[in-house]
Amino acid sequence: MKTQVAIIGAGPSGLLLGQLLHRCGIDNVILERQTPQYVLGRIRAGVLEHGLVNLMREAGVSAHMDEHGLEHDGFTLAFQGRCHRVDMKALTGKSVLVYGQTEVTRDLMAARQASGAPVYYEAADVQPHGFLDGKPRVTFTHQGKPMTLECDYIAGCDGFHGVSRKSVPQERIRHFERVYPFGWLGLLSDTPPIEDELVYVNNPRGFALCSMRSPTRSRYYLQCSLAEQVQDWSDDRFWTELATRLPEDIAGKLVTGPSIEKSIAPLRSFVAEPMKFGNLFLVGDAAHIVPPTGAKGLNLASSDVYTLYHALRGALLDGRADLLERYSEICLRRVWKAERFSWWMTTLLHTFDDDPFGRRIQRAEQDYYTSTRAGLTTIAENYVGLPYEAVI
């Protein structure tokens, strides 16, 4: 088998890259370890920056998103007994779209199937080779049959636990990491959202987030200890703790109901440098992880896809191989700004134990950033998404 671009992973990064390349005539094959049902079963992000919204439209997969996505002009920060609305539209002229990652992935999967471009689900033992000596190829097993995919380039879109980053020789890669001493317990329910916009809460008992997927489906999160197990959290316990952490006037609007999904996710900040190794390119969670407090994970993956798509177009259609040499430099400039914002939002809104000085600094940050136009603008422009850097 031969193709121009071998894509490892059929999450949002791999599917979006595959769709954009296919539409401009660049052959690509996607190799995914899991089944489509398993990939769709992972409940993750919920907020799309305008950059990702535009990229979905450029990829020709935005019809359902444009019809069902909820445009949000602002969100609320609640702490120290007060609520502060961050009016993104007034401060930046931009908004975000509330539309679940599950829907993004479903739309991209449908487009891939409609295009007839190849995707191998349940591909086992996927392994990139030869990317440092100019002979890139990927071996894998499909339906018990060993396969070899010869290619010009490999896009490692296989997430934090994937094979791509782990295939890079240790001496060629550097990791930067911060692990947080808590996780997020998430709950999905077919109940009406508590407010029309998202509400982020810092309460002495811990962080809480009220989000949504539609006018009838809500997504909630509670900061929890890493020792917690999902099975220790009944729906009643979750609803009671959430109501306790919310400001009273908001808690009074809470509509509870049976959970349709509950899960605990650990929080970490992680960056691998560089993101290019010969003909192998790390994309999205394969290269970086952010705590979800800033709603950046999926959106950062999208800006990597944008950069790699334009660099591959340049190399394969316009003879501009130099653009690929700039991939890592361009991506990392935006990655670190999103890492900073996600880390900062996490320190601003979570409860940290045994740190009286840190707690005073946190209160000062909360006061300053919500009582000045400069502070609110800083939050707003990072939340709607910093500009994508042109690949020229």
Ligand code: FAS
């Ligand atoms: P993904 O991890 O989504 O996709 C990688 C794909 O590669 C998967 O389908 C996997 O099965 C496949 N794969 C892995 N190893 C492979 C191999 N060896 N061979 C073939 N295929 C392989 N972001 C937000 O913005 N907001 C959130 O609230 C949020 N919540 C999250 C909760 C959890 C539990 C996790 C893990 C992440 C969350 N994120 C959130 C971040 C998330 O949305 C990611 O940023 C997003 O999925 C990135 O997409 P990909 O880079 O495609 O990686």
Ligand code: PHB
């Ligand atoms: C979500 O809806 O899942 C969501 C929204 C905003 C975040 C994190 C998660 O910051």
